[in-house]
Amino acid sequence: MIPSYPLNVTDLLSRLPVQKVTPRWLNESKVALYMLRLDLTDASVSGNKWFKLAKNIIDAQSAGHQQLLSFGGAYSNHIFSFSSACAEAGLSSVAVIRGEELSADSNPMLKAVKGLGTTLIFVDREAYRRKYEQDRLTYYRSQVGEFCLIPEGGSNQAGVSGAEAIGELVMNQATEFDHVMLACGTGATLAGVVRGISGYDNAPMVHGFSSFGMRSVAAGTGWLTKEVEQFLEEGQSEGRSSRGFQLHADASLPGYGRLSQELMHFGAEFLEDTGVLLDPVYTLKLMAFVQRWCQQDCLESQKVLCIHTGGLHGWLGYLDEESGGDMPAQLLGTIKQRLLSL
Numbered sequence: 434m435i436p437s438y439p440l441n442v443t444d445l446l447s448r449l450p451v452q453k454v455t456p457r458w459l460n461e462s463k464v465a466l467y468m469l470r471l472d473l474t475d476a477s478v479s480g481n482k483w484f485k486l487a488k489n490i491i492d493a494q495s496a497g498h499q500q501l502l503s504f505g506g507a508y509s510n511h512i513f514s515f516s517s518a519c520a521e522a523g524l525s526s527v528a529v530i531r532g533e534e535l536s537a538d539s540n541p542m543l544k545a546v547k548g549l550g551t552t553l554i555f556v557d558r559e560a561y562r563r564k565y566e567q568d569r570l571t572y573y574r575s576q577v578g579e580f581c582l583i584p585e586g587g588s589n590q591a592g593v594s595g596a597e598a599i600g601e602l603v604m605n606q607a608t609e610f611d612h613v614m615l616a617c618g619t620g621a622t623l624a625g626v627v628r629g630i631s632g633y634d635n636a637p638m639v640h641g642f643s644s645f646g647m648r649s650v651a652a653g654t655g656w657l658t659k660e661v662e663q664f665l666e667e668g669q670s671e672g673r674s675s676r677g678f679q680l681h682a683d684a685s686l687p688g689y690g691r692l693s694q695e696l697m698h699f700g701a702e703f704l705e706d707t708g709v710l711l712d713p714v715y716t717l718k719l720m721a722f723v724q725r726w727c728q729q730d731c732l733e734s735q736k737v738l739c740i741h742t743g744g745l746h747g748w749l750g751y752l753d754e755e756s757g758g759d760m761p762a763q764l765l766g767t768i769k770q771r772l773l774s775l
């Protein structure tokens with residue numbers, strides 16, 4: 434179910450637990466590790482996308498829009514959530530997908546999105562890069578008529594405002610945390626969390642883990658750093674001040690959307706130790722990074738809350754390729770079971 438906005442934090446607190454986790458690699462470390470289970474929001478409008486879409490959908494409806502248009506890659510978590518949310522809200526939806534060689538039959542994710550009633554427009558990489566430019570908008574309009582544009586990832590100020598509720602969730606737990614860790618794509622969720630905890634005393638430091646490597650977080654020049662600062666700056670007019678956050682990346686992990694044998698093994702062990710299934714694109718790498726930090730004693734004797742931002746249907750992209758065959762059996766079994774219930 435898509436939530437109504439403003440989000441009811443009391444209701445969310447009862448539905449989205451914070452779980453203490455003790456993966457085997459925590460053994461030697463004095464860190465107390467917890468996970469906020471946003472993967473339990475909803476099977477189809479998943480995790481942080483649920484929060485980012487909440488206000489976007491309400492805003493579009495109250496402005497009288499009947500059709501929404503958004504953007505994503507062939508396995509985009511956002512597009513899957515966007516299509517589900519629009520279907521549920523009774524809105525028409527259009528998805529502009531990167532890859533002109535693709536069709537609705539290319540993969541299970543696109544098939545599902547088509548099945549939800551979404552109109553798909555496939556564009557080449559160059560057109561996708563210029564997706565917000567005037568001539569491109571005119572082109573979409575010529576194909577599908579008028580629409581309300583929701584940017585890639587649902588990442589606009591409405592999305593950031595929706596994600597503020599995640600910060601409220603963090604601050605309203607029985608446990609007081611020293612650090613909060615989450616994985617970043619566009620950085621909108623991070624900005625929302627930072628804004629959501631601002632104004633509280635004893636707010637934890639927020640750490641964003643970039644899925645796009647070291648260059649995205651380079652001091653002064655990293656695009657992700659700039660993006661988050663921009664989200665926070667624009668929000669200042671709403672009377673919120675921003676607080677500390679840090680961005681990180683890990684050069685030893687494979688690039689965006691890639692998995693290694695080692696990472697799959699790590700995910701299988703994490704599942705076995707904690708019962709929590711991580712997603713392949715964001716939270717799996719976040720936890721691999723947290724493991725490194727724990728082993729290097731960067732977080733000694735502290736209470737650390739990792740945010741599970743959902744995205745489990747991302748596994749759809751890893752089942753029919755070679756990677757599916759190499760996957761540890763228990764991990765593969767759990768993934769299949771979860772995906773069937775979507």
Ligand SMILES: *Cc1c(COP(=O)(O)O)cnc(C)c1O
Nearest residue numbers: 510618619620622715742743744
């Ligand atoms: C989309 C997504 C993110 C990235 O969120 P941003 O707001 O774009 O930074 C993180 N985790 C998961 C599981 C996602 O699906």
